[in-house]
Amino acid sequence: MATHKIDPDEVLLGVALKLVRARGLYEGVIEEIERVLTSPTEGRPDANTDGTFSSHYWPTAEPHPAMSLMLGEFAHNARSALDNLVTALVVRNGGSPKGHHKFPLTTHSNEWANSVVEPWPDLGPLAGVTREDLDLIHDVQPFHAGDPAGHPLALVGRVNNADKHQMLHAAIAYTAPDADQQVLEVLPATTRVEIVWTPQRSTLLTPGDEVTRYRFLGPVPDQWRVKLNWPLAIVFRDHKGRDLLFSELGHMYVAVALAVQPWIDPDPQA
Template structure:
């Protein structure tokens, strides 16, 4: 068997990331199909002068969406782990069992699990160059604190999703209201006027038949009428511990992995970089 080379391993890194993009594209297309199917139901008369629009969608999320999320997270996360093999080989050394791409949102845990072991040629970054070590440390979630919460760093979210999928259970997919005001699009007949008086709070999972909006007529109520309401919706994935990730964040996670790989390889490795990967957004 021929010895592995940095280029052969790097080709696999890009293949993993490209496959992650392919899986993500399928998942996002399915989510869009579900959300665009919409919901239509007869109004519920609350007998107090108000009416309720109920969530009765034509399509709903299904368990296989969690499977696709897990596949995406695995490919993206393992691309980073394989990257360490590339960096070790580029440094003229051989990989060891401990090698992996560390992701920490706590500087003390980084110090104990990575920093103290590196000089002893042990741990996840054993045998990489000092420059590669410094770059990876600079990319850690504890160095990037969006909104003061290191766990919200995109690499931290990726690690969390991947670990939950591998070690606990499939993420569940559920539709929730988006944090955008609902509005009446139109009323038939157009002479009637309607106002919204209550909407379900954002990010609360919707179940079939749940009340989504309550409204009333501010003009004379016609004998027959139809009210069309804009319901901005999103799909959230939830793990066994109740931690969620919105579907629209997945593209950001993919791009964060690409940028991380580029940063670790440095400007001298332009060929096959993430900016050339098909589907990079």
């Protein structure tokens, strides 16, 4: 019975297409996040006994499971693009891909030495690739970073494994880690307000949580309106409680694109 012969050029085209798909999913997640973060919150402030007023997080748009689904699909396409690359490299060097072949994402140099280099060229995840290819893959490994577990390629592997083997990540709103609240507008315009309390930066939020406490500098008008900015962001949390900031997604995509760049144009439709 005839068997299909793997064409390494076709595999590399598939790698590029997976990266195109990953980028589209990444952009889709960011678009949904922007929609949620720019949606206003509603609800009247509560008067406190000490004369201050409290505003609460009652969003008109919340993070939703579709974001998590897109995150998992993004990570799958990015991770499989790396693994498919190894298939192409093995075949191009005259070998046949086996179940142990994959693109290693190692966070410790001794793991690379013991699990990848020592069994090479006959065994291990990169068995059969050329020395040049081995060295290029070595150069992008997470263990070179100061924080290997937080390296974008390590995050690709972590998110993909958690999504594939356990469950969707939870998408959660939280107070931005790099910005503070501000009073944007007060009506009547002659009235002044100051913020006296806000949650700590990077505090996870659920609807109804208090997010601002403020007071008037002078008499409280009979009718008034206070407009505040609430710098928010989105975090994705997996089944082990590990958080992925949405700002990491771009770094993850770029890291995979750079990892495959020595062999292909990572985005043929750019």
